[in-house]
Amino acid sequence: MAEAEESPGDPGTASSRPLMRDLKAVGKKFMHVLYPRKSNTLLRDWDLWGPLILCVTLALMLQRDSVDSEKDGGPQFAEVFVIVWFGAVTITLNSKLLGGNISFFQSLCVLGYCILPLTVALLICRLVLLADPGPVNFMVRLFVVIVMFAWSIVASTAFLADSQPPNRRALAVYPVFLFYFVISWMILTFTPQ
């Protein structure tokens, strides 16, 4: 976490590590992602709890419900995890190599938090899939995923764009686009049976 650590030897303060404070910080960052405007809250007090929660939620929900049916499909938990984290690491390295002045963990934090709209899209898709399948079903899901995909990109660009030299923003944003595209594709093609 970004705040100073208390030493474990200190009597009296170790037991009262404020969990609510951390949860509130995470919730505040979620709000910043949902209503993106130019602020550096995500950058200044970065933390990786939010990305972890979102990644675990995403990976759990992309599991299949019933495992012994004929049409087995649905990514394994580890695959989603690996894709999200290695994708984020790759984008961070790329933006640093292009001359960005953002730190490694700040970038991971922003990319992880901006998965929130896509997680919401996944929840909506699962609700929509409870209805009967058909082309309308697919179109609704497609629309929702596209909207949330655009939202993710706008949110992450709002935070990351300032850290890049102005003439290279497109170079830094393109891999973010690919990353969220792959996650959106995983969400769109998920059909539990």
Added chain:
Amino acid sequence: MTTTAAPAGGARNGAGPEWGGFEENIQGGGSAVIDMENMDDTSGSSFEDMGELHQRLREEEVDADAADAAAAEEEDGEFLGMKGFKGQLSRQVADQMWQAGKRQASRAFSLYANIDILRPYFDVEPVQVRSRLLESMIPIKMVNFPQKIAGELYGPLMLVFTLVAILLHGMKTSDTIIREGTLMGTAIGTCFGYWLGVSSFIYFLAYLCNAQITMLQMLALLGYGLFGHCIVLFITYNIHLHALFYLFWLLVGGLSTLRMVAVLVSRTVGPTQRLLLCGTLAALHMLFLLYLHFAYHKVVEGILDTLEGPNIPPIQRVPRDIPAVLAAARLPTTILNATAKAVAVTLQSH
């Protein structure tokens, strides 16, 4: 140096707020003086001490003067008390250990963890990337003198990732269930394997044929050559006409291959060598596009295919899941991996 350093370091024990962070790490006491007696290390010095001492020394090096040193010596005599000479000797040893360790660690760090090694290869502008993408489709006729290859890695890397994304997008998503994880791994492995593997192979051939090309240039050349592949696959995954694919394969694939071949020819001497090098590259590049369109699709359809019988095609990665086998075996299906399922199904069918 170290003997004067030690008393100078000792003087800073009384320097108040600078030692605040340090003392908490050790004992959590409230005094500004390091209580040497309470440490486990009976010589009176410790590794962390040396680190802190060096840090303080570096920060206050410019401020050191004779008066400071003179005053420090008195304080030091008082402070060390009985430890005196023995403490100083062991402190010197710890000091040297610290120096050596720090040198080694920073050397290792600067060698392996320094991404600045790669920084020059990412020094591009969007305009340059765009112009290089367009140039990768235009074969140049002048083969008499070596043509310039831009040694950058951003464009090729992004093209490989784009190819991965296009391969994933091209999977049929309408009715069939897809095992996204397996497809993802296959797509990434195929694209990166091609880029890195064929680059290395052609670089090796170029070494044999005395061609003037470096590994970085080969990576960049082949990476930009994938632009044609991206275009063809993007179009033909959305419009499924075989005739259209063959046309694009020849036109677009051919153009990007011709460009790479022209660059290589301009850098190689001798007809045999040129033929060998360029023939290999052209064959691999065109065949890869063919493979991506046809065979990759087949592999994928083998994965996507629903149950039709107990036979498992050899290229299929995910065996057909027959619930009867698993129910009979009374094994929880979650712990069976793909191999175990394949074995179970094979046994069942025999």
